[in-house]
Amino acid sequence: MPLGDNLGDKSDSRYCGVETEFNDDMPHVLSCNVNGGFDFVVAPLGFSKLKMFAFTKFDKTGCLLIHYLDVEKLQAAEHMEPGYRPSLIDKASRDSTVLPFAGSDLVLSPSQWSSHVVGKISSWIDLDSEDDILRVDSEITLKQELAWASHLSLQACLLPTPKGTSCGNYARCVNQILQNLNNMQAVELTDSWELWNSFRVLCEHHSQLSIALDVLSSLPSANSIGRWFGEPVKAAIVHTDTFITNARGYPCLSKRHQNLLSRFFYYSIQIVLSGKPVHKLSGGNSAAGADHSDNYAQQAQRHPLRSYLDYVGYLYQKMEPLPEQERFELGYRDFLQSPLQPLMDNLEAQTYETFEKDSVKYIQYQRAVSKALVDRISDENASTTTVVLMVVGAGRGPLVRASLQAAEETGRKLKVYAVEKNPNAVVTLHSLVKLEGWENVVTIISSDMRCWDAPEKADILVSELLGSFGDNELSPECLDGAERFLKPDGISIPSSYTSFIQPVTTSKLYNDVKLHKDLLHFETAYVVKLHRLARLSPSQSVFTFTHPNYSPNRSNQRYKKLRFEMPNDTGSTIVHGFAGYFDAILYKDVHLGIEPSTATPNMFSWFPIFFPLRSPVYVKAGSPLEFHIWRCCGNTKVWYEWCVTSPTSSPIHNSNGRSYWVGL
Numbered sequence: 001m002p003l004g005d006n007l008g009d010k011s012d013s014r015y016c017g018v019e020t021e022f023n024d025d026m027p028h029v030l031s032c033n034v035n036g037g038f039d040f041v042v043a044p045l046g047f048s049k050l051k052m053f054a055f056t057k058f059d060k061t062g063c064l065l066i067h068y069l070d071v072e073k074l075q076a077a078e079h080m081e082p083g084y085r086p087s088l089i090d091k092a093s094r095d096s097t098v099l100p101f102a103g104s105d106l107v108l109s110p111s112q113w114s115s116h117v118v119g120k121i122s123s124w125i126d127l128d129s130e131d132d133i134l135r136v137d138s139e140i141t142l143k144q145e146l147a148w149a150s151h152l153s154l155q156a157c158l159l160p161t162p163k164g165t166s167c168g169n170y171a172r173c174v175n176q177i178l179q180n181l182n183n184m185q186a187v188e189l190t191d192s193w194e195l196w197n198s199f200r201v202l203c204e205h206h207s208q209l210s211i212a213l214d215v216l217s218s219l220p221s222a223n224s225i226g227r228w229f230g231e232p233v234k235a236a237i238v239h240t241d242t243f244i245t246n247a248r249g250y251p252c253l254s255k256r257h258q259n260l261l262s263r264f265f266y267y268s269i270q271i272v273l274s275g276k277p278v279h280k281l282s283g284g285n286s287a288a289g290a291d292h293s294d295n296y297a298q299q300a301q302r303h304p305l306r307s308y309l310d311y312v313g314y315l316y317q318k319m320e321p322l323p324e325q326e327r328f329e330l331g332y333r334d335f336l337q338s339p340l341q342p343l344m345d346n347l348e349a350q351t352y353e354t355f356e357k358d359s360v361k362y363i364q365y366q367r368a369v370s371k372a373l374v375d376r377i378s379d380e381n382a383s384t385t386t387v388v389l390m391v392v393g394a395g396r397g398p399l400v401r402a403s404l405q406a407a408e409e410t411g412r413k414l415k416v417y418a419v420e421k422n423p424n425a426v427v428t429l430h431s432l433v434k435l436e437g438w439e440n441v442v443t444i445i446s447s448d449m450r451c452w453d454a455p456e457k458a459d460i461l462v463s464e465l466l467g468s469f470g471d472n473e474l475s476p477e478c479l480d481g482a483e484r485f486l487k488p489d490g491i492s493i494p495s496s497y498t499s500f501i502q503p504v505t506t507s508k509l510y511n512d513v514k515l516h517k518d519l520l521h522f523e524t525a526y527v528v529k530l531h532r533l534a535r536l537s538p539s540q541s542v543f544t545f546t547h548p549n550y551s552p553n554r555s556n557q558r559y560k561k562l563r564f565e566m567p568n569d570t571g572s573t574i575v576h577g578f579a580g581y582f583d584a585i586l587y588k589d590v591h592l593g594i595e596p597s598t599a600t601p602n603m604f605s606w607f608p609i610f611f612p613l614r615s616p617v618y619v620k621a622g623s624p625l626e627f628h629i630w631r632c633c634g635n636t637k638v639w640y641e642w643c644v645t646s647p648t649s650s651p652i653h654n655s656n657g658r659s660y661w662v663g664l
């Protein structure tokens, strides 16, 4: 039974699981917990002599720390070997004798196994033990249990945390298994980010290796937690003793924990409840304290963790629903797209249609044109002077419309040239002008602005040739060509634009790029609606272009070296690449952009850009990260090159624009 309704959220975080102890009566375990309101169980798969409890908690430095409590004898079910361990089978018979290490697959239906059970691998295993027998036993058991899980088509398995600080052999075995997995995701319980990091590096960042976080009562700093949102966290295990008690005696969570759970929901991370009930309730059943009135008979049937589940459901349901725009963009989250090439290619009708829905963008342009018109022509001259305004790159006409509305709003007279090089968009422009009766005001020019011979000079040049990284759709090169027909004191809207960049952890995007198995894709910048990522340091400005630019030595080549410092309490991080944005000053105080700290609200024309790194860069806590980026210009193309030089050096990406470039 999902946690409830939350408008727009159809992600896995609607489902809540519960960690169960060993019990060979799987149908009973499942029915109790599913009838008790949980969607799935995290249950031990194998028969194991030893049972260990693993607790994780966050230490002062913000890392996760594992505490192992005592080893406890588990009363094995009657029909199996109580002391079963693989090494007890003598070597000669090992290959031929198969002792039962798990119950039958027939006890549940295939769909029950795959939809409702996450396997929990025996927690005693220690694949890096100094004890040869324990190590070998551990390896056999791990492989046996994972093979069984795969046979059952479970969606995931929860592996125990590595025991010590070294996890080389454990990672080697998991990596071997991952190479052969096709239908299951291995979820790794971690003690600290460092340990997790070395584990996944040893497993070559395998895309089916995920992580389950333990949430205990003390939490590390926000920056330290933030790192995990760029990692493949699949589940968060919330222990019952993490809950505090509300005024009515029900379990609830601290404000910080509530916020953390909201973020887990937002990032589609599933909650798993674990532990024994620690709240003694005398009546009622609502964790949120609402007026439910179950009687005692019902109480007796209730799942022992029901009040905790109700509380998690309550938090889920009280989450702010996603705004309409976000819901519309769900399908674009973390989906890599090649940037448009509006200069080299002709945009399609559908693309124009999407642009034109973004009313916020045109409102900003209208405000900018209004201010420029008022500055250019005084009220006294308004009825006698006509302003020549050229929309360069007019598309299907929305900036023409915004400019005419600005003229009407300010009482200024306008003569408009609409210059567009896409002949298909020009067709629509003609019908728009006719439809709106603008024939006496608007002249359509079907030409590339760089070679148009204008019959007169413009007072105002309006353009929107901006990409997610500002200059990446070649606005500088196009406007260099158009400035020939701007009066010396003329105004360009936009008057400048600046790109911004910041390092990010995003294992999802890194793995998606890696899937292509070639250099080209690691040397390409992508447009992407960033979602599962950790922004590691505030963004910094990269390249600025100002218009008009009449400087005789002007060049559109650029180079920038940036030094990023991660906040002290973040801990070590991994950088998979750089997220890029832009901000444009249209006119004076009117701007538009997507840089997160100043982004124009509710504008959706641009997603950020992502510059990947061929190999993720590990940045130790306190170390700076040095990044270089070049904007290079040739006769037929413009491209970026980028690299990291500290703490380690990466290769220079996209040398000579060999993989990714924008055609002139």
Ligand SMILES: C[S@@+](CC[C@H](N)C(=O)[O-])C[C@H]1O[C@@H](n2cnc3c(N)ncnc32)[C@H](O)[C@@H]1O
Pocket (backbone or CB within 6 Å): 342, 343, 346, 347, 352, 355, 356, 392, 393, 394, 395, 396, 397, 398, 399, 419, 420, 421, 422, 425, 447, 448, 449, 450, 464, 465, 466, 478
């Ligand atoms: C990003 S679209 C913007 C279209 C429109 N202004 C809008 O806001 O919907 C850029 C437009 O500029 C046109 N364009 C790009 N470079 C151009 C050039 N050198 N000369 C003329 N048009 C150009 C493209 O064909 C495209 O229609």
